[in-house]
Amino acid sequence: MATRTAPFSPFEFMIAWRYLRARRAEGGVSVMTWISLIGITLGVAALIITLAVRSGFRAEFVDTILGSNAHVTVYSAPEEVVPDSGIYSSLMRDYAERAERIRAIPGVTSAAPLIRGQVMATFNDRSNVAEVYGMALDDLKAIPRVADPKTGRGDIDGFDGGIAMGSELARELGVGLGDRVRLMSPNGAKTPIGTSPRVNAYEVVYIFTAGRWDIDKTRVYMPFAEAQSYFNREGGADEIAVDVTDPERVDDWMPQILDAGGPGTMLWTWRDASGSFLRALDIEDNVMFVILSVLVLIATMNITSGLIMLVKNKGRDIGILRTMGLTEGSVMRVFFLCGAFTGILGTAMGVGIGVVFSLYIDQVMSFVNWLNGGGAWDPSIRGIYALPAKLQLWDVAKAVMLALGLSFIVTIFPARRAARMNPVEALRYE
Template structure:
């Protein structure tokens, strides 16, 4: 009785490696091996790049939202100004007290009363609509993406002497630092003959870049007291912007913020504003993973074709090895290793290409943009200015595990076929 050898012995690796290095007479096997190798490499690289880009896009999207907007906005339900008048207002008269109570809630790092309205911005013969935020200079400094000196122009210390404007809005209007723009509000002074538009001129003292095109194109910051006067909010505020320590779990603060805000308090979080988009991103991530997984599966199926051809070409060798004492298990492992080698090498090559491509994604996009003459990445559509990529260990592990798993599974059928080959039948016509 033939002695049994330990699984995956050295000679099994040696035989499998020799079979992969097909001679010219077995060129078909060699071609199929290279096709499998290239297919797996490209499939794994595409999967890693896609996962990195999707993760980077979500991270950049969330970071620009949280870096430029409140995590939670606290506002009041409309109340009748004078009982029986039929006139309702949601203006907060006790905004200082509310902000102080909210700031004392554990986990709250910022509570800033603001005046929020829309106005027409005019400079020369150019006009645009802007969303105006009335805010104090101290609170403006606490907004990370807005108060970033590396991406902004001007001195935030001079905010009290004028207004701050988004870079895209300034570009469209042709405005620079020190220029005076007109703000026009349709809800101006109330006179016996009706409400007249209010027009004031303000000096642009600060131009910011938040990282989000839609914010930079529409947002203007104005000193809080000036905004109260300009938009008829004397003695009141529209909202209180709140930031918390863990914005991903912002809903955990809902009860505490509602209690601290007092009767009539209502909340609107960043998840309420962007939750549907983030859910759509998650669904798209899952769909893209499934689609690219199918591509990897198709690439690994070429391993099966190559191994079937290899088994057919090596029928005589299998018969000789069996008569020399190799067991069915050894034969199975030899041909399993043939397919596994292809899967492992292709996966490692795809991993290297995917990681390098992801790390230099901006350089690649710049080259593609240059080839196409510009306009490949439109921030007005995607909201952010560049294509981000974020490599995550879990994504890399998923891609590598998928590729190796499929590569190992598809080799089992042809390897079993080789192991069950009758040595007498294999040598009968040799």
């Protein structure tokens, strides 16, 4: 009579391991094992790489937003300039007082009055549309991505004597440090016959790279007082750029900023500006995870095929083991371990490949660029200049749990089939 043994006893591991090392003559079982192993390895590696790239892309995208734009933009609702005139303006006349009250809010790191306008930037025979931001030098130096000395060129301290320009805009115009660029605005001086365009020339004293192609291609910074005069905003500001200590929780500061701003204050956060894109990224992340999970499932299904062949080829062995006293549970655990070994080894190899690939993503992309002759990553389409990867423990853990869980589940059916095999039938024709 069969006697019960402790689950997963050493002899069960020994038998499972001997079966996995089957010879070629035994029905090609080892070939199916290698196919399963390679499939799981590639599936897990692809899942980890995708999750790392997804996390890196989102982190880089958000960082470029927060590093070169306001977390909260404060502006005023349009008000009638003169009663019954039908002329409305949203210009802030009390911008200094509002900014001071907002700065006093705990958690607010800066509140910078800002002038905004669009111009045509011209140098020699080249021209391009530019968006001008007028702000004080101290406020400009507080923008991390713009004032970064590692990526910027020129002397930012000389900003009051010129303008700062994005690197892509400077490249397209052929502008270098010290060159004078003409800026033309349609809203210039008011004359009896109408408003005439305003054209002024400014020296480029600083060229920055914010990390976002669309920002570097269009943005120009101008001293605040000069911007007031250039855009006919004397004595006022268009908006106040506010930064907080934790941009991810920016909504927590909204009521206080509204109170400090006073009547007619309106707010626009970085989430409002980029929320649709971030939601699209989240949807894409979920879809990619589901698709790659299906690929891992397909890879683990090869374990089932291999185990079914193994059970068929080892029918005589199963009959002998049962007559020697092994229980159905022991036989089931033996074949379960055969599939589990393949899943664990494939998952471990996949984690190794995925982690190494993610850590050396820059070198991999350089090789891809070399193969394609350059241009494999177009910043004008993707917004950022490089494909980033950010390994997170939770992402790796999700890939491991998915692969191991599927590997263990798919082994149950063939293992139960082996355990329920009648030893008499298995030995009848042997």
